[in-house]
Amino acid sequence: MTVSIRSVLHNTQFKRADPVVEVEGKDLDMPVRWVFTNEREDVSSFLSGGEMLIIEGNALLAADWHGTLGQYVASLAQAGVAALVVELVEGVVRMPDELVSAARLHGLTLIGLKSRVPFVDICQSVNTAIVHEQMHLQLEVDTMSTSLREGLSRTGNIEAVAETIASLFGESVAIFDGDGLLAARAGRAFDAGNESSAVIALESRSRPVGALEITQRTMTFDATMRRAIATIVSPVAALYIDGGARMGMMHHLSMGPADGVHVNTFEAQEAHAMLEALGFAGSCIYMPFAFRFRSVVEGINHVSTMVERFEELSGCAVSCMMEGDLMVGWCSTTDSSDGAAAFGRHCMDALAVLEGDGIYVVHGRVALDTVTLVDGFAVLRDIANHEPAYGRVVSTMSALVDRFVASSDMDKAMRMLVVQTIGFEVAASPLLLDTLCACFDNLDSKTGACEQLGIRRQTLYNRLDKVTQMVGVDYNDKPNWSMLLFAAKLTKSWQEQHGE
Incomplete structure (x- = not known):
């Protein structure tokens, strides 16, 4: 069983610190890959995701920190940290409101420790449990892999592949080819929508083969198990359902x-x-x-x-x-x-x-x-x-606005915005670009746009129809048309500032 945030909360050493979940992030059942302590402001640059980070509350007030608590939490969430744990015993004895608000905003689990327990004791106890679980899981995967390989070596068609997998795990199995057509099914009927299942991608020679779906009635197939199954089943399934070139x-x-x-x-x-x-x-x-x-x-x-x-x-x-x-x-x-x-x-x-x-x-x-x-x-x-x-x-x-704001490369962000909205052909046409900008300036009021451009209404509609023919977005499609106008305005401003 994978060590999760929830199971860490029940760890003997961790419980001695009187933990209180201040913010329940995306999921308390999220796996914890490792527990460690580091009070650097830029700690996120050293993380790879899944860590539980423990710090002393006073570290949040360190003089050498230059950013805000919100930026600190955002960096941890971006790095994929499972949870932030803050000791609230001396100095900072209450979770800062800014930290709580940022954790809620970014879906990061935030835990306060009300009693002092040496961090080394917590890290050693939880990390030992993580290593034990990883060793146990690897043993399970190795045993499963051997049995699965032996079983599949005796199959002669895709139906036999499904039967072998269903029999080995005692679950229901469905295999779909690359076109999404059902290729084989084994085990009792799926109770779709009312029971958990795992969907595993099958691929061979760097191209998709299809999908394998298996129920999780008696066991949970975590990421490691799914990868192992995909590695073993994919080349065998490809013999029967490969879509080719x-x-x-x-x-x-x-x-x-x-x-x-x-x-x-x-x-x-x-x-x-x-x-x-x-x-x-x-x-x-x-x-x-x-x-x-x-x-x-x-x-x-x-x-x-x-x-x-x-x-x-x-x-x-x-x-x-x-x-x-x-x-x-x-x-x-x-x-x-x-x-x-x-x-x-x-x-x-x-x-x-x-x-x-x-x-x-x-x-x-x-x-x-x-x-x-x-x-x-x-x-x-x-x-x-x-x-x-x-x-x-x-x-x-x-989703373009979120992607645009999140990009650290403004030149690439602008190219992406143009490509996904107005296209380079419209961007290169001063006449059409100015027309879209006039619509943006006047909240898409056709009368206001005509007055700003000094043209007749029919001329405006002719230009907008031309844009629709070029990009496939109609001005009656309000949500996407609004995004188009926004992109045109940004593009015009970018061109003016960069002399394009």
């Missing part, structure tokens, strides 16, 4: 540009060739998406329904690829006669079917070409992998 090309496209912002010329040419090989014509337009499943067994039928309904539309298709609990892909159409905005609405109507179904849906904006499609995946995966809000449908634009 097609899956490899889709995976390559969905990884986005190498710099995480915008494709270069070589990447664009390579991506275009891959799309052609996958059967997509140069006239196609796309909307990229990513689905995070709470349970693939529970959610995959809802996705199938969504795909069937969308593909009933003329020229429309859905291409997707399963990577464990993440499905990545795009909606596309060869019939763009109604325009990009209309296609975007069709996509949104289809994705809305998944709302409330235990799936976190993230979608990009409409991509009118290969470059915009691949660029769209640059932020799509990051958002989908960040604390999924199951049951919600969100756009990448809705």
